[in-house]
Each structure stands twice: as C-alpha cells, then as structure tokens.
Amino acid sequence: MKNIITTLLFISVCNIAMGGGPWPQPKGKAYIKLSEWWTIFDQHYTDTGQIDPNLTTGIFNTSIYAEYGVTDRFTTVINAPIFSRSYMNNQRSGTTEEIIIQGEAINSIGDIDIGLKYGLTRPGANIPVSVTLTLGLPTGETSGGELGSLQTGDGEFNQYLKIDAGKSFQLGKASSYISIYGGINNRTQDFSEEFRTGGEVGIGLLNSKFWLTGKLDIVQSFNNGATAENANSTSIFANNSEFVAIGLEANLYVTRRVGISAGFANAVSGSIIAAAPSYSVGVFYDMSR
Amino acid sequence: MKNLLLYTAIITLLSSCIGDDFIDDRVDPVLRITDEIQSLEVNTMYQFNFAYFNNIGAEESVNPSWSSSDSSIIIIDDNGLATAIALGEAIITAEYVDEEGNIIEDIVSIIVDTSTVIEVEESKSGVIATTTFYDLSGTFTIDSNDDDIIINVADDYEASTGLPGLYLYLSNNRNSIANAREIGKVEVFNGAHTYTVADAGLNDYSFLVYFCKPFNVKVGDGEIQ
Numbered sequence: 332m333k334n335i336i337t338t339l340l341f342i343s344v345c346n347i348a349m350g351g352g353p354w355p356q357p358k359g360k361a362y363i364k365l366s367e368w369w370t371i372f373d374q375h376y377t378d379t380g381q382i383d384p385n386l387t388t389g390i391f392n393t394s395i396y397a398e399y400g401v402t403d404r405f406t407t408v409i410n411a412p413i414f415s416r417s418y419m420n421n422q423r424s425g426t427t428e429e430i431i432i433q434g435e436a437i438n439s440i441g442d443i444d445i446g447l448k449y450g451l452t453r454p455g456a457n458i459p460v461s462v463t464l465t466l467g468l469p470t471g472e473t474s475g476g477e478l479g480s481l482q483t484g485d486g487e488f489n490q491y492l493k494i495d496a497g498k499s500f501q502l503g504k505a506s507s508y509i510s511i512y513g514g515i516n517n518r519t520q521d522f523s524e525e526f527r528t529g530g531e532v533g534i535g536l537l538n539s540k541f542w543l544t545g546k547l548d549i550v551q552s553f554n555n556g557a558t559a560e561n562a563n564s565t566s567i568f569a570n571n572s573e574f575v576a577i578g579l580e581a582n583l584y585v586t587r588r589v590g591i592s593a594g595f596a597n598a599v600s601g602s603i604i605a606a607a608p609s610y611s612v613g614v615f616y617d618m619s620r
Numbered sequence: 621m622k623n624l625l626l627y628t629a630i631i632t633l634l635s636s637c638i639g640d641d642f643i644d645d646r647v648d649p650v651l652r653i654t655d656e657i658q659s660l661e662v663n664t665m666y667q668f669n670f671a672y673f674n675n676i677g678a679e680e681s682v683n684p685s686w687s688s689s690d691s692s693i694i695i696i697d698d699n700g701l702a703t704a705i706a707l708g709e710a711i712i713t714a715e716y717v718d719e720e721g722n723i724i725e726d727i728v729s730i731i732v733d734t735s736t737v738i739e740v741e742e743s744k745s746g747v748i749a750t751t752t753f754y755d756l757s758g759t760f761t762i763d764s765n766d767d768d769i770i771i772n773v774a775d776d777y778e779a780s781t782g783l784p785g786l787y788l789y790l791s792n793n794r795n796s797i798a799n800a801r802e803i804g805k806v807e808v809f810n811g812a813h814t815y816t817v818a819d820a821g822l823n824d825y826s827f828l829v830y831f832c833k834p835f836n837v838k839v840g841d842g843e844i845q
Contacts, residue, residue, distance in 0.1 A: 422640075
C-alpha cells in the first residue's frame with residue numbers, strides 16, 4: 332500500500348502538464364500552480380499484473396507547484412503537497428453491518444520535491460533538451476493509522492535525474508509540442524531504484540488559450556529493494572511498483588496569465604499500483620506569457 | 621473562479637470522508653459437539669460439551685436441546701448430561717434453532733459398553749489455496765500438543781513475496797478475520813515451517829486465513845479437515 336501511494340504521488344507530479352518539459356522558464360519568470368489531486372481506489376494491480384480488490388482507499392493532495400527561471404537556462408522547481416489526506420473505509424460485515432476493521436484517516440503535508448532544471452540547449456533551440464535533478468524530501472507521514480498503513484509520503488530521500496527533449500511546431504494554425512523524457516530515480520530506505528520514461532503531446536487551441544495535453548508515463552522497477560521476505564520491519568510493505576499510465580489534461584487561460592486546469596490519469600497496466608483513475612483540478616499563473 | 625474553487629473544495633471534502641465497505645461474511649451456523657467419546661461405560665454419566673458458531677463464524681453462547689435416539693440405552697438431560705442405562709448404541713443430538721428459524725444440529729454415535737473410551741483426534745490437515753491473484757499454495761497439518769496446537773506448513777508451501785503485510789489467522793469464517801485469532805505475520809514465503817498456537821484445540825477453528833493487512837483483504841485460506 333505504501334508503494335502504491337508513493338507511486339500515485341509520482342503520477343500526481345507527472346500530471347502537471349503546462350509546467351515541466353524541456354523548456355526552462357525565462358529568466359525572472361515563473362509558473363505557479365495550485366492544484367487538487369485525488370484518487371479513490373478499491374482495487375489494485377497485483378505483483379503479477381492482475382487486478383485484485385482492496386479496502387477502499389482515498390488520497391487527496393492539495394499542492395503548490397512552481398517553476399522559477401533563475402537564468403534563461405537554470406530553473407528551480409518545487410512541488411509541495413501542502414495538505415495531504417489519506418484514508419481507508421470502514422470494513423463492515425455484510426451480515427450484521429458491524430465494523431470489522433475501523434476506517435481511519437491521516438492529514439499532513441506530503442513529500443516535497445525540489446528540483447533544478449538546466450537547459451542543455453540555448454533558449455529557442457529547435458529541439459530543446461534539459462536535465463532535471465529532483466530531490467524527494469521525506470516530509471510526509473510514513474506510517475499513519477493504527478496499522479501504520481496510511482501514509483502521505485514514503486519516508487525515503489530519493490534523487491531523480493532525468494533528461495527531457497521536445498519540439499514545438501505548428502499543427503495547422505494551432506501551436507503544438509511534443510516532448511519525451513527518461514530518467515533514473517535513486518531511492519533510499521531499501522526501496523528499489525526505478526527507470527522512468529514517458530512523453531506528452533499538446534496542442535493549443537483558441538489562439539493558444541486552451542491547451543489539451545496527452546501524457547504517457549512509464550515506471551519500471553530495478554527490483555533491487557526490499558520485499559516482504561527480506562524486510563526486517565513491518566513498516567516496509569510492498570516495493571517494486573511499476574506502471575504504464577496515460578493521462579489527459581486541459582488548461583484554459585481565463586486571462587492572459589491566469590488559467591484553470593483539469594485532468595485525469597490512469598494506470599493501464601502495473602504492478603502493486605492502484606487500478607483506478609486519478610483526477611486533478613487547479614488554477615495556475617503563467618508569467619511567461 | 622471563486623465558485624469553481626469552492627465547488628472543488630466541497631467535492632473534495634465530501635469525497636474524502638471515511639465510508640463503508642461491506643464484505644460477504646455470511647456462513648452457515650455450526651453447532652459442534654466437541655467431545656471425542658466413542659463408548660460410555662454402562663451405568664455411568666457423561667457431560668457432553670458443545671460450541672456454537674453463528675452466521676458470521678463468531679462463537680456464541682446458546683442453549684441447545686439434547687436428545688437421545690434410544691432412551692432405553694442413553695438418556696440425556698437439557699444440559700447435555702448423559703446417563704448410560706443399558707448396553708447398546710444410541711445417537712446423541714444437540715439441536716439449536718437460530719434467530720432465522722434454521723435448525724442447526726450435530727450428532728454423535730455412542731456405544732454403551734463395559735468401559736468408557738475417549739479417542740482424542742491428534743491431527744488434522746488441509747490445503748492452502750489463494751483466493752486472489754497473489755501466489756499462495758501448499759498443504760498443512762495441525763497437531764494437538766497438550767493445550768496447544770502446532771501448525772506444520774509443508775515443503776510445498778509457496779507465497780508471493782510481493783505481497784505486503786501478510787498475516788495468518790485461525791478462523792471459523794473463511795471470509796473474515798472478525799472473531800479470528802491472529803497467529804502472526806508471515807515471515808516464511810517458501811518451504812516448510814511451523815507455528816505453535818498456545819491454548820488452542822484441534823476443533824476450535826475451521827480455517828486458516830491468510831490476510832493482507834495493508835490492503836485489508838483476504839489473500840487465501842485453507843479448510844482444516
């Protein structure tokens with residue numbers, strides 16, 4: 332369950348469509364987004380990729396995501412789940428309706444990611460390429476609830492290095508872009524390292540006031556972390572989560588710089604990962620326009 | 621914009637409340653005569669004992685009615701106290717009518733002879749099988765050892781190591797760990813191993829239940845036979 336949540340948090344970060352990509356912010360410009368991301372799931376992908384039921388679990392993150400261009404090639408990035416709520420339903424007897432397992436919830440901040448993006452190519456390059464180092468700080472709750480199975484963070488300090496490349500182009504009269512990324516996530520606390528890759532395509536409609544973005548994210552575990560067999564502590568549950576997720580996000584600029592967004596993502600295959608869609612809504616401020 | 625944020629906040633708050641999941645934990649009630657007496661010495665008395673497990677497998681205190689198929693051989697009172705009167709064989713029945721009007725009964729055949737013979741069953745066995753897509757299989761035996769029982773899981777046992785927080789229970793309901801006895805966290809995922817359960821009898825439970833605590837779901841079970 333912990334890794335499910337950890338991986339879901341990664342999906343939530345991935346779901347920030349209008350930020351990210353290989354394009355650093357121009358010097359002195361910023362992109363800020365306040366968003367609500369959530370998922371409620373009552374089934375999950377097992378370690379063999381099949382779908383099994385679980386007690387209904389919900390995770391809600393209220394996050395601030397921000398990018399700031401320190402120079403035209405250096406951009407600082409932060410993703411801070413300032414309020415994170417995780418809960419599990421009561422399990423009741425279908426015969427007597429008595430509670431068998433008491434539901435519970437925790438509220439805290441989540442794991443905060445801070446990062447630095449560097450543009451390997453000059454601003455305006457035909458195919459911009461950037462590298463980003465993201466540090467995942469274990470600021471969330473790692474074992475809440477009576478059973479210790481509720482969490483808003485994974486308790487490990489990870490270092491995620493990725494490279495992004497992309498290209499913007501015109502599709503008819505519409506501005507469009509495509510980008511891909513790949514990276515390695517080095518994790519501590521006996522969690523397996525991960526290879527992450529994916530990409531997104533976006534098209535700007537209504538004179539680039541309305542952007543539609545499709546996303547693909549893939550996580551493959553190196554399977555070099557702890558398992559239930561060799562973990563010494565009950566605080567380490569599953570490891571080695573993997574998934575292939577697709578997502579769609581819409582962003583509408585309601586003023587020149589302020590906009591609203593809505594999106595969803597869903598793992599179409601996976602291992603030790605929730606088998607349910609996640610949703611997000613947000614409001615953003617884009618100084619680069 | 622303010623309205624959108626307000627609606628989002630309301631929806632989020634409402635949907636993030638703890639709700640209820642219901643599991644189908646209904647089982648057939650069981651009345652179990654727990655004595656393992658084969659023969660009763662003529663002109664002696666014997667107190668029969670029983671256990672009743674209701675429709676969720678919880679042990680419940682009830683007052684069954686007792687009867688003998690042949691009162692010329694054995695008579696039995698309302699409390700299960702039997703008296704052997706003459707040589708022969710009779711069937712003792714314990715019967716209880718539950719809240720839904722179902723008749724739940726158990727019977728034992730008793731021979732009235734020149735001596736009382738009690739043959740205590742010393743071992744039971746079963747097959748562990750997954751009820752999910754996680755690997756879990758094997759066989760087991762349960763041996764009685766004074767006031768304890770010893771669960772011997774055999775060499776052919778195998779469980780997925782990808783499964784977090786797997787626990788083993790003894791239960792009278794294969795679908796629920798309510799009223800079950802937790803044996804402990806599963807730490808062996810391949811091959812033979814044993815669990816010693818103190819103050820438990822061979823006939824106290826009907827199932828081994830493997831349960832994943834983090835997911836709060838049953839993973840597999842094995843009927844004790």
